[in-house]
Amino acid sequence: MYQILLVDDEKLELDMLTNYVPWHEMGVEVVATAKNGKEALQKLEQYKPDIILTDVRMPILNGLEFAYRARQYNKSIKIVFLSGHDEYEYIKSAFSVDASGYLLKPIDLTELRFLIERIKTKCEEERLIHHSSYLLMEKYLKELMEESDETRRVELVHLLTLLPASLPATGQFYLAYVTIDHLDLPSNDNSLDTTLEKKLKKYKEEQDACSDVYWIPCGNYTFAVLHYVKPHLFEQNEQLFWKELQLTAEDTYALSLTVGLSQAENQLKSIHHLLIEAKEANAYKFYAGKGSLIHFPELNTINRINLDMDSLLLSLFRSISQMKTIETVMELRKFFQSLKTDHIHRDLIIAGVIHLIKSLGQQFMVQSDDINPDLLFSKQLSRLQESETIDKIEADLLQICETIIAELARKDQDPKARIVQKISHYIDQSLHKVLTVEEISKEVFLSPNYMRIIFKERTGETVLEYITKRRINLAIELLKDRSLKINEISVKVGYDSVSYFCSIFQKINGTTPMEYRKLILKD
Known part of the structure; x- marks a missing residue:
């Protein structure tokens, strides 16, 4: 459906044009009307019609002046003049602004239908040309971006300047x-x-x-x-x-x-x-x-310097051996933050992390026969080579460390340690749910009070303190993802109330989740 703007200073004429001409039968919709050229310019910018039917003689801004300005705004717009004067000068002036037609009042509907069909045909032809031109421009631009030969690039620029919707050879x-x-x-x-x-x-x-x-x-x-x-x-x-x-x-x-x-x-x-x-x-x-x-x-300079992985290895050996997941997370976070700050080359980071993973596997395979090196290496190492961000490499390495800790904990002969590991695992897998001490105690087949005592004895913190800490740590990681809103993160870490989540977060970190996100994304 094509859209038309009707312009006439005579109210009766404008009403007749709007309401009694069968525009829909012609495939045309009246999107706006105006009573003079000045008002029509405003409507033109607002509605962007395909066709304008305008009277010639109007106050404030006549039809010819309006058409001239409309043509400056949109070179492809189709303009039809309407007048009660069958005079040569009007017709001459009309076609000087490239008018698509000139109709005399009162309008002959047969003549109007014929003119509208001709305009629609012209519009379709121009759209096809524009579409073909755009496809050619896309083809030439793609080739130009990838072309290294100077002579061919000059040829492509010349071809682009010849297209109807041309690009200049020089500019910004x-x-x-x-x-x-x-x-x-x-x-x-x-x-x-x-x-x-x-x-x-x-x-x-x-x-x-x-x-x-x-x-x-x-x-x-x-x-x-x-x-x-x-x-x-x-x-x-x-x-x-x-x-x-x-x-x-x-x-x-x-x-x-x-x-x-x-x-x-x-x-x-x-x-x-x-x-x-x-x-x-x-x-x-x-x-x-x-x-x-x-x-x-x-962009900062990317540095190619050798990485000292030995210090990190020693720290990880210690924290993993003691099955301290939080310490492991903190060691990795500190190490990878230094890599970001120093802008170490991606290839060196990946090579260093591969060496680290293999060293961890060799060390802890001695302690646990159930740690399968193929399970550790094949999937993670293949994903490592495809990592697009340093954060993804850090997350994959942490997953491997947590896998080793979980295996070591499973082999631990201390029944209390196994219970604490099971509690921690259940909490970590259920952070998105409402958690109570009573519910968790059922998972380990203990009374709530005895479970509290064991957990505090082994970890140095209460069950509720651990739940809160893990939820806030998870929230910190999720805040790095721009696609997640604060209320979505709140639900993912087990808080139905966004305001309560924000208050807990601020109490622990000294800032709101939104402010914290701005800080980490800025850095």
Whole structure:
């Protein structure tokens, strides 16, 4: 259905046009009316119609002046003039603004139908041309981004400037390399690609009419987005635009976008350099985390220095041997935070962690015949090589350490230690539920009072203190995930009341969950 804006200063004429012309039979919808050119300009911007039917003689701003301004706003809009004057000068003036037709009052419906059909045909032809042009532009831009030969790049730029929706050879360009995180969709599902592309274009149109955006698929849920933008708008507008789009993706689709931004470039033929920069910036999420906005000039130098794993090994041997999970977590957290701060190269980190895992396995296989090295190594090591962030490597290593501790605890001959291990395990697996001492005691076949005594004796803390500590520790980890809202985290760690969760969190950490998230994401 095409949309039309009707403009006439005579109320009776405007009512007749609106209510008595069978627009729907012609495949046209009246989206707005206006009584003069000035009002029509406002309606044009608000409703963005395909067709304008306007009187020529009107007060304030006549039809010809309005048409001239409307054409500046939208070159493809179709304009039909309506007049009671069959005069050569009016017709000449009408076609000087590329009018699609000129009708005399009173309107002949047969003539109007014929004209509307002709306009619709013209619109369809232009849309097909625009679609073909866009596909060609996408093809040329993709090739240009990946082309290293200077001569071929010059040819591609020339081809791009010849297209109807052409790009200039010079100007202000920058490129974003976007990856979509936290997805549970099949690899051949391109519905999200299309939805996000439309959202991007619509959002960009609303935010900034002085910038053109070209969305180029580069693989499953990975895109290069070229911006042609005025130089003075880059710093103040473009990074803000991407931050807003990240928030939209998080709120609307419950996913995060990692965005790597290149520097600005003034030659279209040089955008292959921008793609390299944008990819490097995106890859820096290894340190910054998924869902980050990373600008290439702000990247820190990646260091290739040998890692001292011996100190960490000794600490882990001690905490794991004593089956102290919390100490193990703290040792790993401190170590990986230093890796982030020093920006150690990804390959060196992975090599060091592989060595660490193998050393742990060899050490603790002596203590427990049930620890299978294949179980420890095969799955985790294969996942380790594919890790996109340092946080993921830390989480996988912690899982291995916890597996070893669990196996050692199971082999512990002290019946009280096994009971405490069973209590801790049940609590850790049930943090999302309402937990009571009575319920937990049933799991270990003890009275509530005796269970309290054993747990306090072995751990130095009460059952309720341990539950609270584990819930808050889990909440701290979940706060790193931008896709989770505070109320969702509250439920996941067993608090139905968000306000009570926030008060407990603040009591332990000295800050609210929202403030804590801002601090860790900022760092």
